Amino acid sequence: MLSIKNLKAEIDGKEILKGINLEVKPGEVHAIMGPNGSGKSTLSSVLAGNDRFTVTDGEVLFNGKNLLEMPAEDRSREGLFLSFQYPVEIPGVSMVNFMKTAVNEKRKYLGQGPMSAGDFLKMLRDKKKVVEIDDRLTSRSVNEGFSGGEKKKNEIFQMAMLEPKLSILDETDSGLDIDALRIVANGVNKLKTENTSSIVITHYQRLLDYIVPDVVHILYKGRIVKTGPKELALELEEKGYDWIKEIN
Amino acid sequence: MSDQDKILKDVTQSDYKYGFVSNIESETIPKGLNEDVIRLISQKKNEPEWMLEFRLTAYSRWLEMEMPKWAHLKIPEINYQDIIYYAVPKQMAKKESLDEVDPELLDTFNKLGIPLEEQKMLTGVAVDAVMDSVSVKTTFRETLAEKGIIFCSFSEAVQEHPDLIKQYMGSVVSSADNYFAALNSAVFSDGSFCYIPKGVRCPMELSTYFRINAANTGQFERTLIIADEESYVSYLEGCTAPQRDENQLHAAIVEIVIMDNAEVKYSTVQNWYPGDKNGKGGIYNFVTKRGLCKGVNSKLRWSQVETGSAITWKYPSTILLGNDSSSEFYSVAVTNNYQQADTGTKMIHIGKNTKSTIISKGISAGKSQNSYRGLVKISKNASGARNFSQCDSLLLGDKCGAHTFPYVECENNSAILEHEATTSKIGEDQIFYCNQRGISTEDAIGMIVNGYAKEVLNTLPMEFAVEAQKLLQISLEGSVG
Ligand SMILES: Nc1ncnc2c1ncn2[C@@H]1O[C@H](COP(=O)(O)OP(=O)(O)OP(=O)(O)O)[C@@H](O)[C@H]1O
Ligand SMILES: [Mg+2]
Numbered sequence A: 001m002l003s004i005k006n007l008k009a010e011i012d013g014k015e016i017l018k019g020i021n022l023e024v025k026p027g028e029v030h031a032i033m034g035p036n037g038s039g040k041s042t043l044s045s046v047l048a049g050n051d052r053f054t055v056t057d058g059e060v061l062f063n064g065k066n067l068l069e070m071p072a073e074d075r076s077r078e079g080l081f082l083s084f085q086y087p088v089e090i091p092g093v094s095m096v097n098f099m100k101t102a103v104n105e106k107r108k109y110l111g112q113g114p115m116s117a118g119d120f121l122k123m124l125r126d127k128k129k130v131v132e133i134d135d136r137l138t139s140r141s142v143n144e145g146f147s148g149g150e151k152k153k154n155e156i157f158q159m160a161m162l163e164p165k166l167s168i169l170d171e172t173d174s175g176l177d178i179d180a181l182r183i184v185a186n187g188v189n190k191l192k193t194e195n196t197s198s199i200v201i202t203h204y205q206r207l208l209d210y211i212v213p214d215v216v217h218i219l220y221k222g223r224i225v226k227t228g229p230k231e232l233a234l235e236l237e238e239k240g241y242d243w244i245k246e247i248n
Numbered sequence B: 001m002s003d004q005d006k007i008l009k010d011v012t013q014s015d016y017k018y019g020f021v022s023n024i025e026s027e028t029i030p031k032g033l034n035e036d037v038i039r040l041i042s043q044k045k046n047e048p049e050w051m052l053e054f055r056l057t058a059y060s061r062w063l064e065m066e067m068p069k070w071a072h073l074k075i076p077e078i079n080y081q082d083i084i085y086y087a088v089p090k091q092m093a094k095k096e097s098l099d100e101v102d103p104e105l106l107d108t109f110n111k112l113g114i115p116l117e118e119q120k121m122l123t124g125v126a127v128d129a130v131m132d133s134v135s136v137k138t139t140f141r142e143t144l145a146e147k148g149i150i151f152c153s154f155s156e157a158v159q160e161h162p163d164l165i166k167q168y169m170g171s172v173v174s175s176a177d178n179y180f181a182a183l184n185s186a187v188f189s190d191g192s193f194c195y196i197p198k199g200v201r202c203p204m205e206l207s208t209y210f211r212i213n214a215a216n217t218g219q220f221e222r223t224l225i226i227a228d229e230e231s232y233v234s235y236l237e238g239c240t241a242p243q244r245d246e247n248q249l250h251a252a253i254v255e256i257v258i259m260d261n262a263e264v265k266y267s268t269v270q271n272w273y274p275g276d277k278n279g280k281g282g283i284y285n286f287v288t289k290r291g292l293c294k295g296v297n298s299k300l301r302w303s304q305v306e307t308g309s310a311i312t313w314k315y316p317s318t319i320l321l322g323n324d325s326s327s328e329f330y331s332v333a334v335t336n337n338y339q340q341a342d343t344g345t346k347m348i349h350i351g352k353n354t355k356s357t358i359i360s361k362g363i364s365a366g367k368s369q370n371s372y373r374g375l376v377k378i379s380k381n382a383s384g385a386r387n388f389s390q391c392d393s394l395l396l397g398d399k400c401g402a403h404t405f406p407y408v409e410c411e412n413n414s415a416i417l418e419h420e421a422t423t424s425k426i427g428e429d430q431i432f433y434c435n436q437r438g439i440s441t442e443d444a445i446g447m448i449v450n451g452y453a454k455e456v457l458n459t460l461p462m463e464f465a466v467e468a469q470k471l472l473q474i475s476l477e478g479s480v481g
Helices: A040-048 A072-077 A095-109 A117-130 A148-162 A178-191 A205-210 A231-239 A242-247 B003-014 B035-044 B049-064 B103-111 B141-145 B154-160 B162-168 B179-187 B428-436 B441-457 B462-476
Strands: A002-011 A014-024 A029-033 A054-062 A080-083 A090-094 A166-170 A197-201 A215-220 A223-228 B026-028 B087-089 B125-131 B134-138 B150-153 B192-196 B205-211 B222-227 B232-240 B247-258 B263-270 B282-293 B299-306 B311-314 B317-320 B326-335 B340-349 B355-364 B369-378 B386-396 B401-410 B416-426
Touching: A002 A040, A014 A040, A014 A054, A014 A223, A029 A231, A040 A072, A040 A080, A040 A166, A040 A197, A072 A080, A072 A095, A072 B428, A080 A148, A090 A095, A090 B428, A090 B441, A095 A117, A095 A148, A095 B441, A117 A148, A117 A178, A148 A178, A166 A178, A178 A205, A205 A231, A215 A231, A215 A242, A223 A231, A223 A242, B035 B049, B035 B179, B049 B179, B125 B141, B125 B150, B134 B150, B141 B150, B150 B154, B154 B162, B154 B192, B154 B222, B162 B192, B162 B222, B179 B247, B179 B282, B192 B205, B192 B232, B222 B232, B222 B263, B247 B263, B247 B299, B263 B282, B263 B462, B282 B299, B282 B326, B299 B340, B299 B441, B299 B462, B317 B326, B317 B355, B326 B340, B326 B369, B326 B441, B326 B462, B340 B355, B355 B369, B355 B401, B355 B441, B369 B386, B386 B401, B386 B441, B401 B416, B416 B441, B428 B441, B441 B462
Parallel strands: A029 A197, A029 A215, A080 A166, A166 A197, B125 B205, B192 B222, B205 B232, B222 B247, B232 B263, B247 B282, B263 B299, B282 B311, B282 B317, B299 B326, B311 B340, B317 B340, B326 B355, B340 B369, B355 B386, B369 B401, B386 B416
Antiparallel strands: A002 A014, A002 A054, A215 A223, B026 B087, B125 B134, B150 B192
16 A cells, blocks of 8 residues: 655755655554654655655655655545644635535546536535534535634545545544544544555544554654554553653 | 646746737727827727817827826836827728628637627627727627617717717716826727616626737727616626737726616626736736716626736726615736736715725735725715725735725715725645645635635626636636745
8 A cells, every 4th residue: 555665854954754664555554653743744744745845765655656756636636645633724615615626636537527416415415424524514614713623523524525545644633522532533444444544643542442553653753763563552651752762 | 846836837838828819900000199190090980070179188188197106006117109099900891790700800709709690699698899999890789779778889889879978978087087098088999888778677798898909009998888767787898918028008998877776787807918927018907997876776886807917007986976876896806927906996975875895805926916995985965875895815925915005085974884804825735735635736726716706706797707717717827836
């Protein structure tokens, strides 16, 4: 699914990612944890194609294709989805119009015709149920005036609509209340198949109780410094990051 | 180079799709402006003596006037002796039948999406097509005449309806109103005339399409619309010009008179050639548009989508004279590259219980400057007047400028005036968010801009709203970077 080799990236001349190696297979869930500022969001931005960051070295293959050569929109159309840590507000653009455009652009890329209005509305209804998102939210402008938690829910709703192969969830749990956390995590689980994978970035074990990872990585100062089974997350919860910092 | 910069480059180099030049021979008079030139224009048009006098009076006033300097515009010196004031596509005695019209000319309008064969026309739109200095063809005249509606070129109206012209020409915008109005009054060549009789709802949209083709010429047209009591008309104006390295001058006048209980909607999609990405060439657009809500409960709505011209100087205004009369001004003005726009409106409240609404949306990109300038004036006797103004600016990138100059003069304490203003920016993070959902940068900008301008676009007649939407997107393609 995803194969990252020695990925290095910088912003404004400052190196943030210092050689990332990561292998994600179809059906796998990987958790990435790590202290603030270690480069987790940078990694997801670079994978999603945000050109504020410059890739200086390394290689990324996404289902066999050279990911780093594709423009951001093609990465999305190929099936890469990023749930943003800080979703952006787009005033004046309705959620429905936004999603219709996104869905149809992807279909066009895959050589399919646009969806009929009826099919689209049905899809919208079905996917809203998956994340139990309020009708009122989808009739508004994209994220405009949404609460922090509503924005996160809306990310997962969009994920459901776009049916990605690989989802990167960047702290989707932060800002969610306890019920919402459960709903969102259940949503993610419902969308999971043996052919789809996720990278879950989080600070808390809480989310990993629901979305159970196959592998846990610790990112520190732009490098993956430790990789282990799901118990590694529990260990971190208990001990914090000091022991990691000491050995690095 | 980032992707966005690349797109910027790609698109700004293809851009203006109406920039072609038609190979039509034109008959022009020599460059320059003096009394003899004005006499010559008048003579070529076979005008009555009173029309020549109107022109000459305007000319003598113009000579005493100076170019206005108050706008937030850098206007290069214009050499008025270096302009051709009259250019006519050859063979242009106006033809009754299309068979006689130069096919190249028909082809030009076809390319612009304005077919002049009536059976091919958008149903419900009558067009007066003006090329350079003259009206080429007015469609659906007979259909309209059955209802008593007069829709013809200004020159024909001078010949056929001299009483109406004498009564109303210059009654809303006098020939001494301002520098460009005086110039237009002296040298105007053609334009449209429209009269809707009492009690008649015009059954189709009326539209004038202006095209500058000949080089080195100025275009000076005037439009006069009279809506008699209880009548209604929706009017649309469109315009384009070839891509040329030199600047060309366009100075027009629009006058609208609206009687008791009548209503006029005047929509403009202004798409003059804006100049290239380095600011070379483009139309200088200096226009005086004014409506007089003369009658009780008369209504005027201005809708404008301004995407073209190197320089735009334009303030469609309404004089609310009749009691209970009302006017709305809806505007989207887009500037990109080195374009400059200083545009807005004036609402002059004179009658009692008069109402006005101003919704202005400025969009600036590239190194452009975009200003809103508006005046709301409430006169002493205008008791119960109301105005609501909203001026929003949207910035793409950080090298452009947006400015608002709202002026209020209020002489009556019973007036209720509200003003709102916002400035926002399309950020790279918004674009990236759209990209991440599979939406290209171009489409993302189009979507955001159209969302922003929706309120204004919704006031345009359906067919044109779609056109305008596309136009907005094209004008801004590649402008974030
Ligand atoms: N424009 C920039 N200029 C310089 N440094 C930057 C810039 N943007 C991000 N950084 C730095 O890059 C580092 C990694 O940031 P990143 O957002 O990837 O961290 P993170 O692991 O996601 O942290 P958190 O857990 O707080 O979300 C931080 O030290 C941050 O300050
Ligand atoms: Mg982060």
